[in-house]
Structure formats: structure tokens, C-alpha cells
Amino acid sequence: MPEIKKKKHVSKKNKKDWRKHCDIRDVEEFLEDQRLEERLGRFDSKPDEELFVIDTQGGDEIQEVKTITTVKPCSAKERKRQKLAETPKCFEVLLPTSKVKDPNAKRNHVNPSGTKPTALSKITEIKRLKKGVYEKKVEVARKNRKIALDKKRRAKQNSNTFDVDLWGKDTPEAKGIPQTLCDEFIPPEAQLHNVLPDRRLRPKPAPPKTVVSRAAVEAPHPGISYNPSFKEHQELLQDVVQHEQKLMKREAHLHRVTTGMFSKVTQQERENQWREEMSTGLPQPHNPANDPEPESDGEYKAINPPVQNKKKDHKARRKQKERLAEKERLKRLKVEKKKITDLYKLRQLQSSIYNVHKRQAEEREKRAAKRAVEETTALPALNAHKTPKKEPEFVDPQQLTGDLRQINTKVNLLRDRYESLQRRGALAAAKLMMKKKKRVKSYFKSGHKVTDQDVDRFLKRSAGKK
Incomplete structure (x- = not known):
């Protein structure tokens, strides 16, 4: 059991x-x-x-009942249109899998942010419609589609043409690349690196934006003549003075923002500053001269005497309130007076604003005209260097002779023509590169064959160099 x-x-x-x-x-x-x-x-x-x-065959195989219908295969365009109504795969995770009904059937439907147009969005939409922003977008999209179709059609036409000459000038041998380097395993950079200098491809400068027409020989100022008039000579002198003043002003500015920013101190002042900075926080030596003089009476007085909390009486507080009220009244009265004066100044302010706008418009037009003239007469940008400006020439009044035989030439003709070609845009501006000469140190090598005359000659030579 x-x-x-x-x-x-x-x-x-x-x-x-x-x-x-x-x-x-x-x-x-x-x-x-x-x-x-x-x-x-x-x-x-x-x-x-x-x-x-329904099992119609029997056994383990199961065949579903299908209605015999002739289904026409859909095209790719129709299949894409059918997929538009389907829910994307990325949003299927957000859909509810449960078939339980919502317990609150009267739930308020809240639209997501951005679906309901606001008052500000309506105003901006009306402004865009008036400006024609959407029409412009449609036109630009139509142009872009047309350009893309033309490009595609042109590429298809080029792909069907077989006009490339395999044995023509496009081959590496014709470009100057050695035949030993014409191999598919050698990159083109290595091939071009071994091209001969006379066959190497050199980059061409960018073409000029405008064709500059300038005089080959500029007419010089009449003040630099060998026999100028007094007025022309003085005008040239004023131009030279203004040019030198600009250079001096620029040099003074560079000195002020570089060297002038740092103060110069002597060695003794620098040592005193260093000693003062290093001794901060350390106990200072006792100096009897710095001791305060003893007071005459022997009464003890504290350094910080006690403060008495003296209360204000009713009269003092009333006076204080009256002062504050009077100050506030005067302040409000001043504001009201300023309002009245501003009303009378409206016409003056309006005229001043009009004059300012008028002056700004005139200056804007002048700048635009100047910019247009500079663009039409600008030199072509052949390289990164700027074209050298022509320095003003001047002859000292003491060197004016009035005779062609006694003129001293100060200008190098070859250099002047070279700079003229650069100023006219015919040649690219070059930067003057000066090579530094190596300082060769000389010394005297003593020997048994050296005489006193050789020593004196060497000393004279070294003293002359110095």
C-alpha cells in the first residue's frame, strides 16, 4: 500500500x-x-x-487549391507603383502586432509636428508664391533633366564611335616616354617622370580674362626733362614727396606694431625687476627708517575702531524718502521733455537720414564704376606674383644742366623695358632672387719661407677688406 x-x-x-x-x-x-x-x-x-x-494527390505532398486565372505579368513601372502603397520595411517595426482593440475608443488624434500649417508658415508660403520660388525650382529641375539627357545621349554617341588611332600621337612613345617604360605594370607617374626635359609636358598659364592694350612706351612726366619749367618741376616734386610720405607712413606703422610695442629697459632696471618679482612673498628685512613715528600721547588706539550702529530717526527717514521721490520725479520729467524734443526733431532726423542714404548711394555708385574700370583694365593673372609698380623719377635741381651733353643717366634701359612688358601683361611678373655671397674667411699660413713683407701685405689686405 x-x-x-x-x-x-x-x-x-x-x-x-x-x-x-x-x-x-x-x-x-x-x-x-x-x-x-x-x-x-x-x-x-x-x-x-x-x-x-484539400489534398487531391494523397501521400505526404499537399497541394493547395488554386483558381485557374490568366494573370498578366506586370511591368517594372506598375510594380513600382504598387509598392508605393505598401508600408516600408523600416516602418514595419513601429506597427502594432497585437490585434487587441484600443480600450479608449474616443482617443483624440494628435497630428505630428509639421503637418498642420502655422500662421507664420502660411505667410512665408504666400511670399514664396508671390516671388515665384516654386516656378523657378520647377524650371531649374527641367533644365537639369534636359542637361542630364543631353549628356547621356552624347556619352552614348561617343561610346559608339571608333575613331581612335591606336598608332597615332596618343601613344606613350609619341609623348616622349621611353619604350622600355611602356608597360602596363608601370604607373603613368613613373613614365612621365622619366620623360626627357625637352619633351616633358609643362603646365600652361591660365588665359587672361581681358586683353589689355597699353602703350609700349609711356610718355614720361615733363618735369624729368633736362630743361623743365619751374611749374612742371614743382608738380613732379610734389608727387615724389607724397610717394615718400606714404612709404614713411607705412614704415612707421610697421615699426609701431612690431618693435614699438615692446618697451626697452636697461640692464640695471631689468635686474631690479627680477629681484622684486623673485622676493614677493618672502619676509622683508627690518628697516628702522620705515617704522612709524610714535604718537605724542600714550593713549592706546585700535587700528580698526568699533563701529556704532546709529539708527535713523523718523525725520531722517522721511527726508530720505522725499529725496528719492524728488529724484524720481525729476528723472520722469526729463524723459517727458526728451519725448517732446524728439517730436520736434523728427523732421531734422528724417532729413539727416535721407542725406546719409543719398551719400551712401553715391559712394556705392562710385565704387561700382571704379571696380568696373579696374576689371576692364586689369592685367591678366599669369602667376602668383604682383606686377611691380613704377617708381616716380626725379632730378635734383642742382643736377639740372640744360644741356644734353652733361646729363647723367640713372635708368637702366634694359630693366625699364623688361618692367614695361610686365606692366603691360606681356610677361609674367617675376620675383627678384638675390643669391647671398659666401663669406670666405682668409687666414695667414705661417712657414719657413714667409718674409716680413708677406706679413705686412696680408695685414694691409685684411684691413682694407674691413
């Missing part, structure tokens, strides 16, 4: 003990089945075609 175990009685006072000692598996299975039916639907509500399959 099997032994019957006595049922164990435990306390089920708390929720934890109730869960521990009660078997609720049947309830959990029932709730799980109910949730599954809510997600997939109840079986009694589904039609028989979804639940059962």
Missing part, C-alpha cells in the same frame, strides 16, 4: 508566500493562449480556406 504523504500546511499571509506555495500554471497557460488568440485572431472567426487544405 503506497504511503500517503500528509499535506503540508504553510502560511499564505503575504503575496510572496502565496506565489511560492500556490500552483498557478494552468492560469498562466490559459492567459498565454488568450494573448496568442488576440495577436493572431480566434480560430472560430477564420474561414475554412485558411485553416484547412
Whole structure:
């Protein structure tokens, strides 16, 4: 006879003990089945075609019943249009998988942000419509599509043409590349690196934007003549003075922002500053001369005497309030007077604003005209260097002779013609590169054949060099 175990009685006072000692598996299975039916639907509500399959062949193979219909295959365009109504794969995760209805059937529908037009967006939309922004976008898109189609059509035409000469001038041998380097394993950079200098391809400068027509020989100022008039000579002198003043002003500016920014101190001042900075925070030596003089009376007085908290009486407080009220009244009266004076100044302000706008418009027109003239007469940018400006020439009044035989030439004709070609845009501006001469140190090599005359000659030569 099997032994019957006595049922164990435990306390089920708390929720934890109730869960521990009660078997609720049947309830959990029932709730799980109910949730599954809510997600997939109840079986009694589904039609028989979804639940059962008719077996027409028998055995293990199952064949579904299909209606014989002639389905016309869809084109690629129609398939794309059908996919437009489908939900994208990236948004399927956000869709609810449960078929449980919303418990709150009267839930308010909230539109996402940006769907409902605001008052400001309506105003901007009206402004864009008036300006024709959307029409311009449509026109630009139409032009871009046309350009893309033309480019595609042109590429298709080029791909069908076979007019490339394999043995023509496009071959590497014709470009000057050695025949030993014409290999598919050698990159083109290495091939071009070994091209002979006379056959190497050199980059051409950018073509000039405008054709500059300038005089080959500019007419010089009449003041530099060998026998100028007093007026012309003084005019040239004023031009030279202004040019030198500009150079001096620029040099003074560079000195002010570079060397002049740093103060110069002597060696003694620098040592005193260093000693003062290094001794900060250290105990200073006692100097009896700096001690304060003793007072005449022997009464003790504290350094910080006690402060008495003297209260204001009613009269003092009333006077203080009256002063504050009077100050506020005068301030408001001043503001009101300023309002009245501003009303009288409206006409003056309007005229001043009109004059300012008029002056700004005139200056803007002058700048635009000047810019247009500079663009039409600008030199072509042949390289990164700027064209050298012509320095004004001047003859000192003491060197004016009035005779062609006694004129001293100060201008190099070859250099002047070279700079003239650069100023006319015929040649690219060049930067003057001066090579530094190496300083050769000379010394005297003593020997048994050296005489006193050789030593004196060497000393004279070294003193002359210095």
C-alpha cells in the first residue's frame, strides 16, 4: 500500500508566500493562449480556406487549391507603383502586432509636428508664391533633366564611335616616354617622370580674362626733362614727396606694431625687476627708517575702531524718502521733455537720414564704376606674383644742366623695358632672387719661407677688406 504523504500546511499571509506555495500554471497557460488568440485572431472567426487544405494527390505532398486565372505579368513601372502603397520595411517595426482593440475608443488624434500649417508658415508660403520660388525650382529641375539627357545621349554617341588611332600621337612613345617604360605594370607617374626635359609636358598659364592694350612706351612726366619749367618741376616734386610720405607712413606703422610695442629697459632696471618679482612673498628685512613715528600721547588706539550702529530717526527717514521721490520725479520729467524734443526733431532726423542714404548711394555708385574700370583694365593673372609698380623719377635741381651733353643717366634701359612688358601683361611678373655671397674667411699660413713683407701685405689686405 503506497504511503500517503500528509499535506503540508504553510502560511499564505503575504503575496510572496502565496506565489511560492500556490500552483498557478494552468492560469498562466490559459492567459498565454488568450494573448496568442488576440495577436493572431480566434480560430472560430477564420474561414475554412485558411485553416484547412484539400489534398487531391494523397501521400505526404499537399497541394493547395488554386483558381485557374490568366494573370498578366506586370511591368517594372506598375510594380513600382504598387509598392508605393505598401508600408516600408523600416516602418514595419513601429506597427502594432497585437490585434487587441484600443480600450479608449474616443482617443483624440494628435497630428505630428509639421503637418498642420502655422500662421507664420502660411505667410512665408504666400511670399514664396508671390516671388515665384516654386516656378523657378520647377524650371531649374527641367533644365537639369534636359542637361542630364543631353549628356547621356552624347556619352552614348561617343561610346559608339571608333575613331581612335591606336598608332597615332596618343601613344606613350609619341609623348616622349621611353619604350622600355611602356608597360602596363608601370604607373603613368613613373613614365612621365622619366620623360626627357625637352619633351616633358609643362603646365600652361591660365588665359587672361581681358586683353589689355597699353602703350609700349609711356610718355614720361615733363618735369624729368633736362630743361623743365619751374611749374612742371614743382608738380613732379610734389608727387615724389607724397610717394615718400606714404612709404614713411607705412614704415612707421610697421615699426609701431612690431618693435614699438615692446618697451626697452636697461640692464640695471631689468635686474631690479627680477629681484622684486623673485622676493614677493618672502619676509622683508627690518628697516628702522620705515617704522612709524610714535604718537605724542600714550593713549592706546585700535587700528580698526568699533563701529556704532546709529539708527535713523523718523525725520531722517522721511527726508530720505522725499529725496528719492524728488529724484524720481525729476528723472520722469526729463524723459517727458526728451519725448517732446524728439517730436520736434523728427523732421531734422528724417532729413539727416535721407542725406546719409543719398551719400551712401553715391559712394556705392562710385565704387561700382571704379571696380568696373579696374576689371576692364586689369592685367591678366599669369602667376602668383604682383606686377611691380613704377617708381616716380626725379632730378635734383642742382643736377639740372640744360644741356644734353652733361646729363647723367640713372635708368637702366634694359630693366625699364623688361618692367614695361610686365606692366603691360606681356610677361609674367617675376620675383627678384638675390643669391647671398659666401663669406670666405682668409687666414695667414705661417712657414719657413714667409718674409716680413708677406706679413705686412696680408695685414694691409685684411684691413682694407674691413
